[in-house]
Amino acid sequence: MNLRSQRPAAAETAGPARKGPRITRRTVLKAGLIGVPSVLAAGGGWAGWQWASADISTAGEVSFTDRLYVPPLARSTRDPDGRRVFDLRAAPGRRRLRPGRPTETWGLNGPMLGPTLRAARGETVQVNVRNDLPETTTIHWHGMHLPARMDGGPHQPIAPGATWSPYWTIDQPAATLWYHPHPHGQTARHVYRGLAGMFIVDDPDASVAGLPSRYGVDDIPLIVQDVLLDDDNRLVERRRPMNGVGVLGDQVLVNGVLHPYHEVTTERVRLRLLNGSGARVYRFGFTDGRSFAVVGSDGGLLPAPYETDRIQLSPGERAEIVVTFRPGRRAVLRSHPPDLGVDVWNGRFSGGDDTLDVMEFRPAARLAPSPALPSRLAAAPALAAASAPVTRRFELSGFSVNGRRMDMNRIDFGVVRNTTEVWEITAIDSKPHNFHVHDVQFQVLSVDGAPPPPELRGWKDTVYIPDRRPVRIALRFGEHTDPRTPYMFHCHVLYHEDQGLMGQFVVTEPGQVPQAPPSAHHH
Numbered sequence: 001m002n003l004r005s006q007r008p009a010a011a012e013t014a015g016p017a018r019k020g021p022r023i024t025r026r027t028v029l030k031a032g033l034i035g036v037p038s039v040l041a042a043g044g045g046w047a048g049w050q051w052a053s054a055d056i057s058t059a060g061e062v063s064f065t066d067r068l069y070v071p072p073l074a075r076s077t078r079d080p081d082g083r084r085v086f087d088l089r090a091a092p093g094r095r096r097l098r099p100g101r102p103t104e105t106w107g108l109n110g111p112m113l114g115p116t117l118r119a120a121r122g123e124t125v126q127v128n129v130r131n132d133l134p135e136t137t138t139i140h141w142h143g144m145h146l147p148a149r150m151d152g153g154p155h156q157p158i159a160p161g162a163t164w165s166p167y168w169t170i171d172q173p174a175a176t177l178w179y180h181p182h183p184h185g186q187t188a189r190h191v192y193r194g195l196a197g198m199f200i201v202d203d204p205d206a207s208v209a210g211l212p213s214r215y216g217v218d219d220i221p222l223i224v225q226d227v228l229l230d231d232d233n234r235l236v237e238r239r240r241p242m243n244g245v246g247v248l249g250d251q252v253l254v255n256g257v258l259h260p261y262h263e264v265t266t267e268r269v270r271l272r273l274l275n276g277s278g279a280r281v282y283r284f285g286f287t288d289g290r291s292f293a294v295v296g297s298d299g300g301l302l303p304a305p306y307e308t309d310r311i312q313l314s315p316g317e318r319a320e321i322v323v324t325f326r327p328g329r330r331a332v333l334r335s336h337p338p339d340l341g342v343d344v345w346n347g348r349f350s351g352g353d354d355t356l357d358v359m360e361f362r363p364a365a366r367l368a369p370s371p372a373l374p375s376r377l378a379a380a381p382a383l384a385a386a387s388a389p390v391t392r393r394f395e396l397s398g399f400s401v402n403g404r405r406m407d408m409n410r411i412d413f414g415v416v417r418n419t420t421e422v423w424e425i426t427a428i429d430s431k432p433h434n435f436h437v438h439d440v441q442f443q444v445l446s447v448d449g450a451p452p453p454p455e456l457r458g459w460k461d462t463v464y465i466p467d468r469r470p471v472r473i474a475l476r477f478g479e480h481t482d483p484r485t486p487y488m489f490h491c492h493v494l495y496h497e498d499q500g501l502m503g504q505f506v507v508t509e510p511g512q513v514p515q516a517p518p519s520a521h522h523h
Contacts, residue, residue: 050242055353056250059287059334064261064360070216071197071223071255074115083124083167086117088139090158090195091132097258101233106133106193112256114197116221117179119170121203126167131158136183137190139164141199142316143177143298143441143461145478148485148506151438154184154408155485155517172441173300173378173459174203176221176272176318184408188246188278188494189237194256196223196276210374211295212270212322218370220262220269224358225253225276239495242349244431246279246495252335254359264325264363268370270295271321275313278494280351281432281464283338284358285310286323286331293373296320299441299459301378306454312338314434316462316492319455322373325363333358341466343430350432380459383420383474386445390472391421396465396491396501397429405500411486412503414514420476427465433496436462437475438487439507445472462492483508484515 076084093111094102108114119125129139136159140152149156150166158164177199181190198221212218226249228236239247254260275282286292286309293305298318311319325331335356340347347353392413395402404412415421422445427433441459444452448469456463465471483506490502506514 050240051348054240054242054348056248056351057355058250058357059355060357062259062357064259064332066257066260068220068260068262068359069255069257071113071116071221073215074109074117076119079126081124083126084119086125086127087130088114088127089130089132090137090139092134093194095194095256097227097229097233097253103229103233103235105235106190106195108195108197112194113223114179114195116197116215117199118215119201121170121172121174121201121205124167124169126165128163128165129158130163131160134160135186136160137186137195138182139179139195140182140438141177141179142436143175144168144170144199145172145439145441145480147480148439148482148487151487152179153182153438153486153488157183170201172201174206175201175298175300175441175459176274176296176320177201178223178274178276178318180276182488184406185498188498191276191278191494192225192227192237192247193235198223198272198274200272206378208301208374208377210371212266212268212370218266218269219272221255221272221274222359223255223274223276224282225249226280226356227251227253240349244346245350245493248280248351248354249277252356252358259359261360261362264361264367266368266370268322268324268373269361271323273311273313273319273321275315275317277315279315280354281312281314281338281340282335282356282358283310283312285334285336287334287357288331290323290331292324293322294319294455295322295373295377297455297458298461300380302454302458303379304376305373308455310336311455312464314432314462314464314492315494316434316436317464323361325361325367327363327367328365329363331361333361340432341464341469342432343467346430346432378458380443383443383476384422384445386451386472388422388445388474390424392423394423394425394435394489396425396427396433396435398431399496399499399501401489401501401503404503406490406502406504409516410504411506411514411517414483414506414508414512415477416510417477417479417481417507420474422472422474424470424472425463425465426470427467430467433491433493433501434462434464435471435489436492437489439480440475440477442473442475445474447471477507481507481509481512483512484517486517
């Protein structure tokens with residue numbers, strides 16, 4: 001696949017272009033002179049060309065010409081039982097991403113992506129999801145604690161023309177969650193085409209004064225996704241040779257907009273960052289090196305803010321950061337080369353050498369003042385000591401967990417309600433992997449035996465697994481039991497998930513035995 005033949009001429013777009021192939025001294029040194037020199041010595045051979053052209057850089061090359069679109073808050077109604085009811089409709093659409101033909105996309109209540117759902121802890125919500133796509137899909141509530149039959153995984157398919165209406169009572173801390181499809185074997189394609197949106201959970205009884213909280217003003221959702229477009233502005237859905245993680249785009253969408261800018265009106269802005277890509281790991285930071293405060297992770301606020309100038313997010317992970325701006329001083333958010341923790345060969349072909357300019361912030365000449373950030377946020381109770389014995393071990397390799405690929409008819413294990421387990425996850429194949437568990441928010445106890453870094457000390461539902469560095473997590477399984485309807489655990493690199501790097505578990509009453517799941521049926 002020749003990426004250059006798929007990109008429009010510079011005159012047609014103000015967006016980025018791939019820099020020419022290059023083999024730098026840094027590249028050779030990173031390779032450790034092991035294995036790679038023989039490829040480089042091939043002097044323009046196919047493998048050498050693939051290596052030399054594998055990295056992408058749009059640093060300083062993006063003209064930010066389009067205003068950032070902020071997804072609207074979804075409208076809701078109250079039914080006679082007091083439920084807050086939302087309506088979502090999945091359907092094909094067209095979005096003009098750049099000059100030329102509109103891109104064929106999928107969306108929810110619009111041509112691409114979906115509205116932001118918002119509800120409070122203690123509320124019972126119902127979401128009516130109608131599928132007007134030409135094929136079966138699902139909608140999974142990523143990060144939400146809810147009954148398995150409402151989870152929206154592969155066992156809750158929605159056939160074309162059908163409507164699925166899950167309902168549940170929200171019982172978890174305030175957090176930035178999201179929703180996306182989860183059809184078995186097709187998740188990467190459905191997400192890539194545009195089916196996703198945020199779900200913000202509020203907790204009025206545990207609100208923290210001082211955090212920016214006006215949606216669309218100083219509290220901004222940012223759904224970050226990479227795309228690859230051909231000359232006719234069609235989404236390219238093929239992986240490049242040597243790439244084992246899925247489609248890696250050479251341009252970045254934020255809330256469905258290429259090369260966006262956002263006009264800032266307040267001194268501080270809370271950014272709810274979501275890595276909505278299927279394969280790419282982002283390492284966010286600003287081009288001027290400014291620091292920012294990380295205040296939240298997947299499942300809610302951290303115990304305390306911490307200052308940094310980089311935050312790395314693998315597919316499915318979220319972070320809430322608060323950025324301080326100065327009047328008139330523009331700032332560009334960039335994804336720097338991520339630390340994938342794998343060998344140089346796999347890292348390079350998995351986006352580990354890529355630099356991508358994401359969006360620009362344009363502060364006004366005068367900014368409304370913002371209060372100082374609080375020193376304490378939301379301490380989480382310790383689920384288990386770092387020295388607690390391991391309950392289960394998972395080895396991630398290729399497209400399997402513990403040597404087994406996903407089987408819709410197999411329950412891998414059961415856990416008893418209201419119990420805490422410690423899981424140890426290890427990647428053993430030098431490929432980028434992460435790990436997502438449905439239904440629960442967990443706590444990271446250690447990474448390769450060391451205490452977790454600050455960004456991993458809050459509630460998480462997805463965590464990156466560096467190669468051969470075990471990650472231990474503590475999970476508390478709650479009251480939702482069902483011996484036949486499973487939750488998923490899987491790699492959230494969606495190509496890996498689709499190919500089988502996923503398993504199933506059920507939560508049972510004491511003494512119950514897991515049962516085979518019912519045959520998949522369409523709603």
